[in-house]
Amino acid sequence: MPELPEVESVRRSLLPHLLGRRVASARLLRADICDTHDGTPPTHAHLLRDASIAELRRHGKQLAILAADGRALVVHLGMSGRLFVSRDSTLPTHAHALWTLDSDTRLVFEDPRRFGGIWTLPHPDALARRWADLGPDALDINGPALERALAGSRRPVKAALLDQRTLAGVGNIYADEALFAARIAPKARAGSIRGMRADDLALAIRRVLLDAIYAGGSTLRDYRDGTGQPGSAQNRHQVYARAGLPCLACGTPLRQASIAQRTTVWCPRCQSTRLGQKPKAHRARQRTRVPAG
DNA sequence: AACACCGCCTGAGCGC
DNA sequence: TGCGCTCAGGCGGTGT
Helix, strand or coil: CCCHHHHHHHHHHHHHHHCCCEEEEEEECCHHHEECCCCCCCCCCCCCCCCEEEEEEEECCEEEEEECCCCEEEEECCCCCEEEEECCCCCCCCEEEEEEECCCCEEEEECCCCCCEEEEECCHHHHHHHHHCCCCEHHHCCHHHHHHHHCCCCCEHHHHHHCCCCCECCCHHHHHHHHHHHCCCCCCEHHHCCHHHHHHHHHHHHHHHHHHHHCCCCCCCCCCCCCCCCCCHHHHCCCCCCCCCECCCCCCECEEEEECCEEEEECCCCCCCCCCCCCCCCCCCCCCCCCCC
């Protein structure tokens, strides 16, 4: 489930452990999770051995580790991926790559479901080219840019938000949360989101993502940051995983359907499909989830 | 061109 | 107790 807030939380938590550190050794335990830029089997050089880590950069859900000599790695966490530092010598079952730093700290990439992976890059220009295929980062989106990204599309707006070429960083959880916050029905046509509605949606996306970053991301099951800490943003979810429960703004039972092959939850009353008709009082309460069981 | 849909993969949770 | 089924989901590839 790592979406933008989780990847950003990983980035921030890793910064103090990685910046300025030299990669003393690198090991790939599963070669098939790593794609090299030159198509040759991954080597220690591909994996930044002897490099000094200069920067951690994020675009959407992708995290890049940039070395001072220009080499870079892109890490994709996919569904169940984790990237974390550890001083423990034991490795998790699905550890696929590890790096030992000159601080004797280990950086571990683990991914049970293997929807994630690592991509090697020779130069920052290659990173820029890779990321050019992605839409604008969702933390930077504004109304006019979002309107441009959605223009002409007849898809449901939910499907468009999940498309990383349209907007980078939003996944299933925060798409539902942002649409609820903006009071837009997930099935509304993407191309119909214009003007003030685009402003509303862009603002909702930024706010939902920033709130989640401040809460350290959403830990539903697997997610931990780069030091093993869970997040608490799941306690703030208004609609995700709440199908059938009362809307926190109006009490109407939340509905669920599959849109773009993703479970989608929304409030049929607050999130009107009709244009220009905004029900008045909509103020979602802050919610603390009661622990299950 | 735009969009729909499949398949990859594992572990949790459930019913029997 | 344990087996088998379903579900979760990002994204690349293929089909329409």
